[in-house]
Amino acid sequence: MSSLVLHNARLVTPAGVIGQAWLRISGSQIDAVEAGSRPVADGPSRDLGGAFLAPGFIDMHVHGGGGASVVEGEPEQVRRSVAYHRAHGTTGLLLSLVTAPLARMEAAVRRIAILVEQKEPAVLGCHLEGPFLSRRRCGAQDPRFMLPPDPEALGRLFEMGRGCIRMVTVAPEAPGALDLVRRTVAEGAVAAVGHTDASSDQVTAAIEAGARVGTHLFNGMRPFSHRDPGPVGALLSDERVVCELINDGVHVAPEVVQIVFNAAPGRVALITDAIAAAGMPDGDYELGSLAVRVSEGRPALKEGGSLAGSTLTMDRAVRRTVQDARQSLPTAVAAASKVPAQVLGLAKWLGSVEVGKQADLAVLGADLELQAVVARGVWQEAAGRGRPADLLAE
Incomplete structure (x- = not known):
């Protein structure tokens, strides 16, 4: 040895x-x-x-990088993306799938299950960011393929995944959504709240049902207000919840990043939400079925202009957290390693x-x-x- x-x-x-x-x-x-x-x-x-x-960084929300997309679960695309992010300090990641026709999502989950079973380096499993989301807060997800809460559809995805699905994002306001949260937890995965127009009370109900992550806090959810705290208020104020943050200087202002770290010590997970364009020149790309244009490193949908993931890497996210959000290096590193490992149930070895x-x-x-x-x-x-x-x- x-x-x-x-x-x-x-x-x-x-x-x-x-x-x-x-x-x-x-x-x-x-x-x-x-x-x-x-x-x-x-x-x-x-x-x-x-x-x-x-410790090596753990990115629990990534769609691609280095010119490769992971949303179809294609092995060569996954390996190319993993290699890109590994070169920026990420030694473990979840392959995040965007909303797509259910058959395509099932096929992607099957491919990822094989990679996990073959112990593909750095691939910890997959994250279903859809299809059970709010059309009102779809962001860069295709609303045509979003589904109302459907236990049969979720069950098929878990069946195809053979244990590789580690997180599922759900909008909790739709009838039946809390049952999906409970089913996700029963399957041993993490239930997350995101792409949602829910009230604070509706998010709290999801947390009581077992949700433990807020998917990219602030982004893809009803805005925070001092009289209507919405998802942000419910997620930040509950000590059981880990809040994802895309700290690229575009999705969330540095002052707000600082507020979040101060309000939720030990409960912030830095993520990239990176797409295939990460590490690549400006130009035209795709995120699932949607066309994306990257200008000055900022990806946005060609139609509507919604932010479409990021070109961030975890080493830059950590550096920004120290230099711009004024957090200690141990705090920033924990948000990129210990916190995601804990919430994903991987802290025994990562x-x-x-x-x-x-x-x-x-x-x-x-x-x-x-x-x-x-x-x-x-x-x-x-x-x-x-x-x-x-x-x-x-």
Whole structure:
């Protein structure tokens, strides 16, 4: 079994940054983590030069990247997208499917189930972002294919998924939606609230039924008002709920990102909501059945102009959270690793740098740019290397 020692690192933990630490990787697992300088030992090692060593990022909401879309579950497209996001620090992700004809969604889920069963690197499962959503808040989802709550349709999707479906987003206001929430939880998946025009009371009812995630908070939902808090108020105020945030400077203003982190400590999950255009030039793309135009890195539907996902990467989301939203580095990293691992039920082996966990790591240097990624124990260099910086690391 191969081994590798990483030393002279500043280890990022949820409790703070350890000023000097080392760890040893054996195969695909971490088998030692200690504060202090590297012990005398034989074997390969890397001096990280004081760089920050963080857990690999977990993106629980991604539609594509690097010119590839994952919404059909096509293996080569998935692998291309995964490779792109891995190069930006993401070592685990959910393939998020958009609303489409039910037969197409079933076919995509079948393909993803095979990838999961074959242990495709970084693929944690899939997220059904549709078809049980609100047409009034469809965003960049095709309203033609949205369905009212249909337990039979959901049951077929779970049957095709053979355990690969980890999250389902539902608009809770439609009659029968709470039954879908309960069915999702009974299947061992996470029920999420999103693309919804629901009232605060209707969202609270979904939370009582078992919903535990707010899908891209603020986006695709009734706006927050001090007299009509709607989904945002219900999701933010309930300590059982994790709130997704697309921190790209477009979907949510930096001041609002700061408010959310302060209002929901330990309950924010950074996501990218990235589409195939991530990492690609401006131009024309597709999200499911809808035409998208990307201008200055901002994707929007050609018809109607609604934001259509993002071109964000998780390393940029973490960096923006520290530099623009004024959160500590441990807080930002936890929102990109520990929090999603916990809500998805994967914290036993992902989400933090601890003995016995999978050796998924991100090495961050000056201005928190990514220097390298370790995925299942395999080291991969990244561009933009530099000296580490003390950015709100307390």
